Amino acid sequence: MNHSALVIAGPTASGKSGLALRLAHEFGGVVINADSMQVYTGLPILTAQPSMEDQARAPHRLYGVLPPSETCSAERWRDMAAAEMRAAWEAGRLPVVVGGTGLYIRSLMEGLSPVPDIPEPVRAATRQRLAEIGNRAFHALLAERDPEMAARLAPGDSQRMARAWEVLEATDRSLARWQDEPRIGGVAARWHVIALLPPRERLYAACDGRFQAMVETGALDEVRAVAALGLDPALPVLKALGFRELAAHLAGELDLATAIALARQATRNYAKRQTTWLRHQLMASETISAQFSESLMAAIFLKIRRFLLTTP
Structure with missing residues (x-):
């Protein structure tokens, strides 16, 4: 494969998992897998992980590999994905990386900013403070100390706010400045990137139906x-789309129809x-402005064959 890879x-x-399969x-x-929620166990239906039947049709990696009590950072995922790519090449197989988590995809292709490891006490103290004062007050504190990062983050984005704060605490330097540094750790490969970007109306209808x-x-x-596990509310898995709304319904706070509508x-x-991110931040080899369907496959297969046969 000449160390070729597809994204x-x-x-x-959008149907990307079906296309990847x-x-x-x-x-x-x-x-x-390059979806930040699908790495966890516990919510295979809610996070739309491939069915057992689909996984039997082709090897699938990094689906449901971490318990919901853990946190999968972009760096951790990048290292796991890079190892899976090397294993695929050694077996004479083609890595097909699929997902919608832009940071994960970028970390694999381009590397990450060289932010030092954050000591666990700093990380724990950050999350405790966030839990104690709430998102809006925490965002206000971040704005006082690091207005540039605060301006980039919505008060509801607790995970990234905590990340910005802990980096500032541990390094006395804004995460924005670390992100200005050259990226390191990307996987050297011949990448062919397909961006599947259906029209908005069709995409929204698919979201609702799914x-x-x-x-x-x-x-x-x-x-x-998963709610019965009593996990830390700051854990990423509890941010899965629809989790908060369905948990509120189960707690008697919302009727089911309202929970579904909000989700x-x-x-x-x-x-x-x-x-928006994929359209403006991802350097795609080709963009397909349609929902995945079998009618697209002949043209896509032809392009992939040409890519794989091209001499680097």
């Missing part, structure tokens, strides 16, 4: 089981943000 990127419900099946590939199907096929039971809206908002 299939797209917003939630077809490409892996056709070209002897290994599907490698969430309804999740509820009908067991998402509520998943949320009930659908949150999913559409997230899909819009993903689309």
